[in-house]
Amino acid sequence: MKRTISALARNEPGVLAKMATEFSRYAANILSLAAGETENPQVSRIVACIEGDNAALDEISRYLEGLETIIQVDDLSRKDFVDRELVLVKVVMDPERTAQLMQVFEVFRASVVGMGQETITVEMAGDQERVEGLIHMLKPYGIKSMCRSGMIALKRGDE
Amino acid sequence: MKRTISALARNEPGVLAKMATEFSRYAANILSLAAGETENPQVSRIVACIEGDNAALDEISRYLEGLETIIQVDDLSRKDFVDRELVLVKVVMDPERTAQLMQVFEVFRASVVGMGQETITVEMAGDQERVEGLIHMLKPYGIKSMCRSGMIALKRGDE
Numbered sequence: 041m042k043r044t045i046s047a048l049a050r051n052e053p054g055v056l057a058k059m060a061t062e063f064s065r066y067a068a069n070i071l072s073l074a075a076g077e078t079e080n081p082q083v084s085r086i087v088a089c090i091e092g093d094n095a096a097l098d099e100i101s102r103y104l105e106g107l108e109t110i111i112q113v114d115d116l117s118r119k120d121f122v123d124r125e126l127v128l129v130k131v132v133m134d135p136e137r138t139a140q141l142m143q144v145f146e147v148f149r150a151s152v153v154g155m156g157q158e159t160i161t162v163e164m165a166g167d168q169e170r171v172e173g174l175i176h177m178l179k180p181y182g183i184k185s186m187c188r189s190g191m192i193a194l195k196r197g198d199e
Numbered sequence: 200m201k202r203t204i205s206a207l208a209r210n211e212p213g214v215l216a217k218m219a220t221e222f223s224r225y226a227a228n229i230l231s232l233a234a235g236e237t238e239n240p241q242v243s244r245i246v247a248c249i250e251g252d253n254a255a256l257d258e259i260s261r262y263l264e265g266l267e268t269i270i271q272v273d274d275l276s277r278k279d280f281v282d283r284e285l286v287l288v289k290v291v292m293d294p295e296r297t298a299q300l301m302q303v304f305e306v307f308r309a310s311v312v313g314m315g316q317e318t319i320t321v322e323m324a325g326d327q328e329r330v331e332g333l334i335h336m337l338k339p340y341g342i343k344s345m346c347r348s349g350m351i352a353l354k355r356g357d358e
Contacts, residue, residue, distance in 0.1 A: 054223040060216035076231040076347030122313045126285035128353045154281045156357035188235030189348035194287045198315035
């Protein structure tokens with residue numbers, strides 16, 4: 041089972057260490073994690089995509105909710121969230137296939153952010169499906185390096 | 200002192216917990232952290248922006264380099280990196296100022312990803328300066344909620 045949870049945490053030392061330790065205590069694998077500032081400088085948002093058995097994932101959510109430093113925990117699988125991820129991909133640029141490659145970038149609205157002698161680096165933001173789609177399309181060209189931000193999300197609507 | 204480091208780590212349980220614990224042991228504050236997949240399914244990239252005194256940050260880098268699970272540590276302050284961050288912002292939409300707001304989105308090339316009765320949600324990818332710039336411009340309109348991915352980065356050029 042995979043689950044993506046979003047936690048609002050007070051900026052206190054060791055919050056992330058506590059969370060990550062708890063994940064590994066329950067043998068839950070962290071697939072991605074993004075921790076960053078929110079609209080409130082005293083509060084951070086940590087979005088983690090974790091994999092493990094269902095009971096363990098439930099335990100983890102309950103544990104997090106019980107922590108003094110955690111203000112709120114949301115399960116992003118509930119689908120009332122706008123989820124986005126950022127990816128940077130450095131792909132091999134073969135002169136004979138450049139036009140094709142550019143077409144892939146256009147379809148996925150990926151923007152070129154860097155260029156070398158033999159490679160081109162693009163960025164794309166989208167939901168996980170689109171990010172996976174781009175990576176899948178670029179693989180045959182040769183992916184030299186890649187960096188994904190992990191999912192971030194906000195509730196849909198005004199709330 | 201702030202420092203952004205990028206570590207390539209083997210996907211083994213507890214890597215992130217170990218890193219985060221080490222950061223707090225040296226009283227280094229984690230400003231943002233992004234952990235995600237790379238081109239190699241066995242390897243993750245962890246980019247962390249940390250704040251602390253210089254000696255502590257050096258200690259941390261050395262500690263990470265010494266870990267069995269860490270393949271490589273780079274200091275992203277060295278500027279030979281393309282760095283990007285993704286931000287989602289839900290901002291209050293006042294009918295009288297909608298046109299102005301749209302202009303801000305256009306200048307920053309922020310895309311609308313959601314809309315409510317009283318708010319509009321946009322995403323933007325850019326370097327930290329641009330992300331800070333957008334947030335600064337949107338503050339007067341009223342930021343309802345915000346989520347930042349933390350910085351991700353790839354080396355410039357072909358390497």
